[in-house]
Amino acid sequence: MSMMPDQPGTWLHPTADGLYCGPGGFHIDPARPVERAVVTHGHSDHARPGHGAVLATPETVAIMKVRYGADAAGRFETLDYGVTTRIGDASVRLVPAGHILGSAQVVVEWRGVRAVVSGDYKRAPDPTCAPFEPVACDVFVTEATFALPVFRAVPAEREIGRLLRSLSDEPGRTHLVGVYGLGKCQRLIALLRHAGYDRTIHLHGALAPLCALYEELGVALGPLARVAPDGGRAGLPGEIVLAPPSALADRWSRRFTDPVTAFASGWMAIRGRARQRGVELPLVISDHADWTGLVRTALETGADEVWVTHGRDDALVHELGKHGVAARALALVGFDDEGD
Amino acid sequence: MRAFARLIDDLGRARSRNRKLEILARYFASTPDPDRGWALAALTDGLPPRMPLRRLLADLMAERVDPLLYELSRDFVGDTAETVALLWPDDGRDCDQSPALGQVVDRLRGAGPREHAAILAGLLDAVAAPERYAFLKLVGGAPRVGVSARLTRQALADAFARDIREIEEVWHALAPPYGALFDWLGGSGARPETANLPVFRPLMLANPIDDEDFAALVPGEIAAEWKWDGIRVQIAATRGDARLYSRTGDDISAAFPEIRSAFAGAEVVLDGELLVVRDGAVAPFNALQQRLNRRTVAPRLLRDSPAHVRLYDLLLDGREDLRALPLSVRRERLVAWHSARRPPLSDLSPLVPFDSLDALRRIWSSTRAAGIEGLMLKRMASPYLAGRPKGHWWKWKRAAQTLDCVLMYAVRGSGKRASYYSDYTFGVWRPGEGEARELVPVGKAYSGFTDAELEALDAWVRAHTTERFGPVRRVAPGLVLEIAFDALYASSRHKSGLAMRFPRVHRIRWDKPAAEADSLETAQALSGDSVEPRPAAGQTGHPLS
């Protein structure tokens, strides 16, 4: 390709602050405070406080307000899925990414060239959010969190089945499940409900506010109870307790009865990862696309350029190259995959 | 295969020794024959037949997966079996039907080397990822799931409410799939016959000596011997066969064929130290190390590093069991037996005479020569008791201080070592939560090993990585490094509260289980006043000269 004025690298390009759209004058998921940000979803490595203006889905805006406070940005603007708006000379549309509630791909067009910045996404079904919609484009910007062929999605229902089986095999032990507070937590609860588990699910206090928000936004989670914050023995044998991953190895976990430590994450597909966290019951439940999902999606968009924002770029760039797609790593900083 | 895959999974995740014992005991009690016997074989002596798995897998994967993707995956996962299990093409199946472990083993055993690749591929095709992993661990030799052969035998003892020593005594009379063993343990069969077989007898081990023990010693009642810098072995010979066992009861005969033939035809069980002796002098420990862990020995190695056994105890003489007799009597019988028989490549560990504790200290101070690690002190009245009974035998290590530490992290070196994990952080055990123990780092070392040892360490690090961050790899606690250092002193900058002066790898204890490495308590004792007086400068003469 020659240096045409509409070559994507010239109007949409990585900067030290993150991906920047020149004609629109905005950043997407910037790592540092900027004047104008479009935010794909509420995870802390994508949505940060301190921007002049934030454009995002109504759910993402609500999540940001719960996490960072109502004045986390100078101005919040919401944009529903599928509605096109103009920012500067560029047009912007948000399309479901299937990652967590409110997660969106940002479709940016300028002078007839279309780029899709997919943020984080997955293709597996998720009862707590709208499913991923592929959008044909010239440039597809993708994550690569699980971009190695060893990562193959397993049905989340199967993993929930393993959790429920362990619960009946070890009825005297608390099942303490590590989950990230935004997305994974609510998805796990919803999956348990779908599997017919209707008992009260106990929550570490830190997980409660976002669960309440999900319910407010129409995602039913069934009976939940907060584990009392003070140090008393909670016991809870045979119950499911959800906690942020950091709490699993914390003193906090000592209050339960001989807990089975579980952890719901895509990383649990690798034994070493489970072992390193001391996880007895690894649950392979990922909110990211697996290897096949990443490759298939990039090809499906028909893009002739694929940019990889964060994760394992080497394998994905190599694989897409074999399919004749020019892929390159952007090596953007600041992403640490809070959601998995 | 399902139950076995689950066993491997559960063991891999179990955090404490007790939990592992529970998991194994439950498996042995609830799994039918011959599957449990094959699993037992896989976890202890390895399962026949052996095959060049690494090469077979490389060929099979080359036909199925892009080589770069395989390499990147292998690098990320850190374990070949797991990488292959995850990458092997399948349709995302969750097999309800997988062949029984016994069937899998039968197929492998019935096959010739040329058929191995096809059988391997056929089995990998037939099962889902967790079973593929377990299967590859099974055929790959010891499935490193953090259980030693001894722990496995302990679980067997637990499962059937026996003393582990009963099992250890019959162990080497048995062969996979151990039908007779399970019949006996389950009460439906007789104890396996061992009378004419060269089986292992559990060893008697010494305790480190402390001030109190030392003060209570009565010179006339104690036999002192040099503590040799080799490895502890047991020679068990019957008329038909002679075998060499390590102190954990592993059969190491194949690595030392000359010792095996030196004792062929004898009918005896002996306790001693395995050394490499060249022209009458004990060679440095790493000469012996090169001979360990081999299934066959090249003639050159046999010639350059000849093995030798220095004997110190006699457990069985003919069919007569001497273990209940006092050491003084056993020693007389040993001397008599040895002078009558004079087996080649052996001698007796001499007694070191002393008439007072002061004299003993002086002798101890001189123990700095090659091959001498310190003193062994044994009560003459002591019977030969399996395990580490208190109050009978003590070891008194020489002043060059060493600690047996467990490798925790390895960092890539620089310059010509840039591709090697050559800088090692090691730790010692301290009590963790509940029954568990945890490692706490006590120092770093990047010297003291040969280039060949560096190769071996690097390979070990790569094969046992549990986590990577930049140039650092965290490894599973499985390798003991004997660290020598000039001093150990209190330091608030380190988590352990200790810092080491000039630590170096004294030797790599491939033979020592990580669980038996030293504790923080032991390390702390070394940092303060210990029973050990500092040896005077210049006292380096050979104590035997």
Ligand SMILES: [Zn+2]
């Ligand atoms: Zn992300």
Ligand SMILES: [Zn+2]
């Ligand atoms: Zn995310």
